[in-house]
Amino acid sequence: MIKKPPGKGLMAFFADIIRWNLSGGIVYQLYLCVLAAFMVLGVYAYFIQINLGLSATNMSDIVSWGFYISNFTFLVGVAAAAVMIILPAYIFKDKDLHKVVIIGEVVAIGALVMCLMFVFVDLGSPLKAWHMMPIIGIFNWPSSLLTWDVIVLNGYLALNLMVPAYIVYCHYNHRKPDERKYRPLIFISIFWAFAIHLVTAFLYEGLPARPFWNNPLMGPRFLASAFAAGPALIIMVLVIINFTTTFKIEAQVFNKLRRIIVVSAIINLIMLFSEIFKEFYLPTHHSLPAVFLYFGLDGHNSLVPWIWTAISMNLLGTLTLAVNPGRNNPKVLFPACILLFLGVWIEKGIGLIVPGLVPSPLGEVVDYAPSWVEVSVTLGILALGVFVVTMLIRPALIIEERFGVEQGT
């Protein structure tokens, strides 16, 4: 029997993480440089926004939420979708998915970091964000849904940090994690995942002022689209890991994720059809936002190409994944997942936020497209998210792989 090497402390753990993250081939270094460049661009654009105020964006009193909140809304779904791996892996003890559960959790962490950043850059007075903190500020809970969102997002981030950190740290020290310690947190995080997306949906759903949002299907549809787009992103990450690292992912994993996506995407399309039917069978004044979105209103049709692109991508992606012509071949899965992911991104992002605000409550119709500042800040935040995911996944996979070998012997 091979003697296990002795465990190392927390300091060595962090030192190793940094070391592993910095070491890599020229391609990896270039990749980090590209991410850094986008982040610098984002910071630069944000400084301009700080100086000029939010007038640096193309938002207005009518379109008062734009590209930032659109991305935020979509990414909440991506974060919530980790539950689609956590649930089978920990509760149903699915061995295949258990191997990749850490990747799902890390993607959720990255998505949550981006969510919180998007909300922050959207604030008009970011320096006063402490006004919202309990004790030193005023936290208008339970009245304001925004405070609920703050709780669920931060709570979910904490849960998704704690469990994997504990497990990986135990593996790093060559011992098996104590399941009794983290199992309760897993259960909480499963409910919490549904909560983050439902609460975010309620944020919009609860506003009678906005007929397009004031729709009880919003919450369920958020979940369905999230459980399609989130695992689609995870498949994309897995394919990349499969090609670029020694960590090999079995075809079974892709197949299981694909099934989850197909079921969710089909439910999402059924609900989309139901919504479209309601809006257009007997159109009322409350259908005007939908008219604006799908066909344009009073000559304002900036969203029309986007939403039809989104629906086409959704249909094509779902169909490809359902028929599965490549038999779980990553070369077919990858583009299909990109299609579905981008389709939901448009639809649950800008296609959801802007029509909620246009026409205005007094009937004015305006067009909206993000300004270069908004686009740059967004790119910066997305790069940050990818960076966070990379920095967490690399060491985690090294440790997991090493631990797997140890267990195998």
Place this chain on the structure above:
Amino acid sequence: MNSRKNKDCRKQKKNTPLQDKPFGRREFLKGAVKAAALGSAAMVSGCGTGLLGSSEEDSLRWKEYFKKHYRLMTQEEKDETVRRLERLARLRRGVDIQMSSKGPIERILFGYAFNLTRCEGFMECVAACVKENNLDRKSNTQYIRIFEMEHGEMSPASGNSKYFHEVPVEDHFYMGVQCFHCEKAPCVKACPTQATYREPDGIVVVDYDWCIGCRYCIAACPYYGRRFNWNEPYVPVNEITKKQHYLGNRMRTKGQMEKCTFCVQRTREGRLPACVEACPTGARVFGNLLDPKSEIRYVLKNKKVFRFKEELGTDAKYWYFID
């Protein structure tokens, strides 16, 4: 009473411009805790000079940054912040303003009625409102919107708010829209920091300095009653209305929400809102809903009144009527 008290304060101020207490250790610690909570965000956003507190202006701004929500302030703290803001207006804009922190008067609930028959769309109210409330001239912010509508329609959505022709136009009528000061205001419910709230006299106000600028209230408002400072608002110094109220027409800065306050700086002194005073046709009625002898009560009792989007159940304190 209150305004005189403020004047006295100002007089003292002139003699000893720095008569504020020197920065106490306790306050400093309190500040330091909050600063720590903020982390590096303060540094990032370039208020570095403010953190050093090198000049009088920086010191005042520093104290302003850490002040409480207006509703939680004692009268003494309200007086202090008002004094600081008056001094800052002097230092930054070179104007002497008089700011009030006068509270609501008992047994007053403000209400508003708009006479659709009388309004002829002159927009004198809009101009008066812009002037009185120090609204941003750069982005052309206006609290009041007047919609020109054809007979047979009863929704601003079918009207035109951007008319530039001689009024009144044959076969048209005019409908003014502003904040309706709802009793069950969706914006108040939505605000994550309680920066916007309803005063006991029925005015829905914004504590500008407490607002974080998330704009959830705009999304929640069914009447387009709120305006956001997308840029740093600008008012020419000689056009600044100097009689101000903390919750009313004082200068805002970028990133803050604002809205009609029924001219709190005037109405709490027993005067009429600027729009009512400016209206040349007498289409605007304002008064105390709790006073049975008030004009607003007369209108509610004797005219056929209705409210805009009544079905939303916001219990707005703003009615329309037809002669």
